Amino acid sequence: MRCVIARFPFDLTHSGVLESMKGVKPEQVIGESVIIGRRTYPAKQVGQVITRQDRRDFSVREVIRAMTQLGFTCRGLGAAAPTRDLSPLQQASAMFGAPVTV
Numbered sequence: 001m002r003c004v005i006a007r008f009p010f011d012l013t014h015s016g017v018l019e020s021m022k023g024v025k026p027e028q029v030i031g032e033s034v035i036i037g038r039r040t041y042p043a044k045q046v047g048q049v050i051t052r053q054d055r056r057d058f059s060v061r062e063v064i065r066a067m068t069q070l071g072f073t074c075r076g077l078g079a080a081a082p083t084r085d086l087s088p089l090q091q092a093s094a095m096f097g098a099p100v101t102v
Contacts (some may be wrong), residue, residue, distance in 0.1 A: 003066035005051050006058035012050060016069050020050050032060045035073040043067070043074070 003010050021036045024045075032043040044055045047063035064074045086094065 001069060003069065005047060005062045005066060006053055008053075010051060010066075012066060012070060014072075017050055017067070017070060017072070018047075021046065024049055032064055033075045033078055034063070034067045036077070040075075069094070 001014055003012050018037060020043065021039075024041070026039050026041045027045050029040055029042050033040045034043050034046045035041075036046065043060045043063045046067065047053070047058050047060075048055050051058065064076075068074050
């Protein structure tokens with residue numbers, strides 16, 4: 001499949017990406033990620049390996065779009081869990097490990 005990353009066209013295939021990432025140790029995932037095989041890689045690391053370009057030359061969005069089109073599972077930053085407002089007493093109780101009741 002033809003994908004454009006950093007204004008350059010690449011002919012990528014699912015098996016070609018698997019082959020390129022074989023033997024590559026995943027870095028710590030902080031932001032968006034791509035699941036390839038059983039491993040989770042940062043999107044920028046995947047983009048660097050498959051395009052052989054510097055990470056500053058492309059965006060995470062371009063890599064995520066291309067990997068999604070190829071059928072890989074991509075994960076975003078995710079929405080933060082909603083927090084509830086606790087009273088000072090409830091906060092102190094939670095810090096000591098006591099159950100918080102609302």
